[in-house]
Amino acid sequence: MDFLANLQIGFGVALTVQNLLYCFAGVLLGTVVGVLPGIGPVTTVAMLLPISFTLDPISEMIMLAGIYYGAQYGGSTTAILVNIPGEASSVVTTIDGHQMARQGRAGPALGIAAIGSFFAGSVATLTICIAAPPLAAIALNFGPAEYFSLMVCGLIAAVVLARGSVLKAIGIVVLGLLLGIAGTDVNSGVRRFTFGLTGLADGIEFVALSMAIYGIAECAINLEKKDEQAEVTRAIGRVWPTWADIRHCTPAILRGTVLGSLLGVLPGGGALLAAFGAYTLEKKVARPPRTFGNGDIRGVAAPESANNAGAQTSFIPMLTLGIPSNPTMAMMIGALMIHGISPGPRVMTERPELFWGLIASMWIGNLMLVILNLPLVGMWVKLLRIPYRLLFPAIVGFCCIGAYATNSNATDLFVMAFFSVFGYLCLKLECEPAPLILGFVLGPLMEENLRRSLLMSRGDPMVLIQEPISLTFLIAAVLLLLVVAAPAIQKKRDEALQE
Amino acid sequence: MNRLTAAALLLIASALPTAAQSWPDRPVKLIVPFGAGGSADTLARVVAEHLSATFKQQFVVENRTGAGGAIGAAAIAAAAPDGTTIGITNLSILALVPAINPAVTYHPIDGFTHIAYLAGAPVALSATSQSSIKTLKDFIDTGKKSDKPLTFASSGVGSDGHLMGVAISLATGVPLEHVPYRSTSQAMTDVVAGHVTLSTFTLSSSAQFLRGGQFNGLALTSPERMPDQPEIPTFKELGYPALVGTTWFSLSGPPKLSAEIADKLNAEVTRIVTLPEVQSRFRRDGFITQPMSAAAFTKYVGDEVARWKPLVEQAGLAGKGG
CATH class of the missing domain: 3.40.190.10 (Periplasmic binding protein-like II)
Structure with a gap:
């Protein structure tokens, strides 16, 4: 069976000493940044992008992926013990998780979070194995018209699912699209939005932009927050939950895994949406529902399973279609591009070792994470004592070195400085920057595909609705827009996202 | 003359521009105007490795990307002609980009000392x-x-x-x-x-x-x-x-590079590209080699510039990339 042969390739790659080390480095780093509030996987991946040049692309992807799903484990530790989400995707875990800790059940809460995450991670890995090849096979027949419509649909989904005001999200997406098309136009060779600067002839450097927003601006915002005197729960107790706990949580873990896997694939989805969705669902369907908010272990199990499943399945659209569903995936695409690999349906056939090696590494990484997180949890808690006056200057320093090292181009530093200020203002104005990054990556792709499909149809825009797949995506996009516009549904959305 | 002045004179003498005879006495920077991992970069790394071994001096590859290679090419053209900076050029940088974009700061022929033809890839x-x-x-x-x-x-x-x-x-x-x-x-x-x-x-x-x-x-x-x-x-x-024509890659340095250094490099590159292991690699990658002297290659660049210019005009591209 192909499936087994593929897994064999994958484990063959992932189990080499070098890749095991990178996988371990990734999940370790992921756990650390997961535990630390204020620095997340996106910041970390952004800072590590410039290292891409020196690493083998497979090891690089294995490490970056490890950071992303590793942070989902680490984030729950802080959420449960300190009542501060280490990651945005652990926000809902604080609700019941910290209550459990106050009742002296911190150990089981941490335990169930790790067990749920591991189960969900394993299922998500299998889901990628099964779902990705047929999806890539379909995607191989996608022409420019189909790609354009798919991206329109994806961007609109990203807007609909963004937190906060829809209007702001639309504004930010459009700005991202415009920033993305700066530089030399691929169809005519004309330079756009470069202000005559040679340094901008190739557009705005993605590494500089993402480090500005997720590295420097995030740090600045975090500095403003008063040092919240974290009340760290000292007594963790027995980590392994009782059989009764596990039996009680099994349906929650299953539901969280399925919902998380589905929401992860959506454009605009990923770990964050998965965790929110799963908690909301659990509150609705679990019996008895009363205990939620008062330390219900299912309120930890469901979102923690879901965020890990979502983190992993969000690799599906990135690996098969070359379309990022969240900023971390956008950065993965950036990293692959640095190696001259353009993500898309071809990767699976041309670089099977990369594709399957990455997937196999995810399962290995999940196993490492369980070991890292359960017995060593006391060590991670100590991390919370690192003063930010040391951490943040280090981040800013890394960002500056990284932005310059990418192209040895001083313009990139100015670009980063400019967007640091810009990103800070955005965050101040409560504009979620995720749609900006998605728009920035998708903008040039959308434009290229639209113009290419028009070139091929000799300028006839009807081609976009004559192709059935393309038409389907466009209809889906319109439906999504209607959903946002409908007031009743909008209220629901706000409720769901505000929890 | 006391000992101090003697020492000072000695210092000054040692700081004088490198004589071609002793070249290379310092590491040589090899600028690649394209990203890591591409054809130009791969070629550069193969050549750099062999040059480092022969001349017992590091040839360090530096990727200076941007503007279709124009940024890296301008850096090669603007370097000091002391033999410490050379770079990879190609058909696009020398014959196409200058015809398309009048704003490039280098002249494809006079703006460089063309050293050697590395390899060509047929379309x-x-x-x-x-x-x-x-x-x-x-x-x-x-x-x-x-x-x-x-x-x-x-x-x-x-x-x-x-x-x-x-x-x-x-x-x-x-x-x-x-x-x-x-x-x-x-x-x-x-x-x-x-x-x-x-x-x-x-x-x-x-x-x-x-x-x-x-x-x-x-x-x-x-x-x-x-x-x-x-x-x-x-x-x-x-x-x-x-x-008949190939896209090609070549080695160039800044203008006024001493002929002695250029010839040394040309002879060495000609030897490198005919090594069996390099040839088998080229064959696998679809590259062909055409060894020629530095002077012959400079003439080749001139011919290519003249040949592609009308095509750039025909395609309606001349002066487009401003």
């Missing part, structure tokens, strides 16, 4: 196997009958593939529509799926699809048939002698 005109085009004759017949021009994919406006497409269109009289791509892999995906009919990518980029049967190889721009694709004819043998 393979290929058709997707989804179409009925199997030979150059099919291409001409279908292209002339079709009410819509046939489409061809290349790696961007003003790329060698684009201009080769223009040249093919002119020589054969078949109208063609250019579809530019930012990434080679996306272009290949679209040609394999039949969204675009033709490809004018280099043989090295097309080889795996030709082998896999997704592409039909129609004709090559190499002077002779290639050892690994003996079944694909050349344009020359099919009666289009004007369509």
Whole structure:
């Protein structure tokens, strides 16, 4: 069976000493940044992008992926013990998780979070194995018209699912699209939005932009927050939950895994949406529902399973279609591009070792994470004592070195400085920057595909609705827009996202 | 003269510009105007490794990307001619970009000391196997009958593939529509799926699809048939002698580089590209070599500049990239 042969390739790659080390480095780093509030996987991946040049692309992807799903484990530790989400995707875990800790059940809460995450991670890995090849096979027949419509649909989904005001999200997406098309136009060779600067002839450097927003601006915002005197729960107790706990949580873990896997694939989805969705669902369907908010272990199990499943399945659209569903995936695409690999349906056939090696590494990484997180949890808690006056200057320093090292181009530093200020203002104005990054990556792709499909149809825009797949995506996009516009549904959305 | 002055004089003397005889006495920077991992970068690293071994001095590859290679090329042209900075140039940097973009700061011939021709890659005109085009004759017949021009994919406006497409269109009289791509892999995906009919990518980029049967190889721009694709004819043998040409990579330094250094490098590069291990690598990558002296290569650059300029104009690109 192909499936087994593929897994064999994958484990063959992932189990080499070098890749095991990178996988371990990734999940370790992921756990650390997961535990630390204020620095997340996106910041970390952004800072590590410039290292891409020196690493083998497979090891690089294995490490970056490890950071992303590793942070989902680490984030729950802080959420449960300190009542501060280490990651945005652990926000809902604080609700019941910290209550459990106050009742002296911190150990089981941490335990169930790790067990749920591991189960969900394993299922998500299998889901990628099964779902990705047929999806890539379909995607191989996608022409420019189909790609354009798919991206329109994806961007609109990203807007609909963004937190906060829809209007702001639309504004930010459009700005991202415009920033993305700066530089030399691929169809005519004309330079756009470069202000005559040679340094901008190739557009705005993605590494500089993402480090500005997720590295420097995030740090600045975090500095403003008063040092919240974290009340760290000292007594963790027995980590392994009782059989009764596990039996009680099994349906929650299953539901969280399925919902998380589905929401992860959506454009605009990923770990964050998965965790929110799963908690909301659990509150609705679990019996008895009363205990939620008062330390219900299912309120930890469901979102923690879901965020890990979502983190992993969000690799599906990135690996098969070359379309990022969240900023971390956008950065993965950036990293692959640095190696001259353009993500898309071809990767699976041309670089099977990369594709399957990455997937196999995810399962290995999940196993490492369980070991890292359960017995060593006391060590991670100590991390919370690192003063930010040391951490943040280090981040800013890394960002500056990284932005310059990418192209040895001083313009990139100015670009980063400019967007640091810009990103800070955005965050101040409560504009979620995720749609900006998605728009920035998708903008040039959308434009290229639209113009290419028009070139091929000799300028006839009807081609976009004559192709059935393309038409389907466009209809889906319109439906999504209607959903946002409908007031009743909008209220629901706000409720769901505000929890 | 006391000892102090003597020591000072000695210091000054040692700081004087490097004499060509002792070159290279310091590490040499090899600027690659393209990203890591591409053809130019791979070539540069192979050459740098051998040069470092021969001259017992590090040749350090530095990627200076941007503006289609113009940024790195300008850096090579502006370096001090002391032999510590040389770089990789190519067809696009020397013959295409300056014709398209009047704002480039370097002159393709006088702005450099051209050192050596490294390798050339012929273009393979290929058709997707989804179409009925199997030979150059099919291409001409279908292209002339079709009410819509046939489409061809290349790696961007003003790329060698684009201009080769223009040249093919002119020589054969078949109208063609250019579809530019930012990434080679996306272009290949679209040609394999039949969204675009033709490809004018280099043989090295097309080889795996030709082998896999997704592409039909129609004709090559190499002077002779290639050892690994003996079944694909050349344009020359099919009666289009004007369509002989390759995209090429070369080694250049800043202007006024001493002839002695240039000749030393030329002799060494000529030896490197004919080494059996380098040749087998080139053969696998679809590269051909044409050893020539530094003077002969400088003349070659002049010929290529003159040859491509009218095609750039024909494609309506001259002065576009401002």
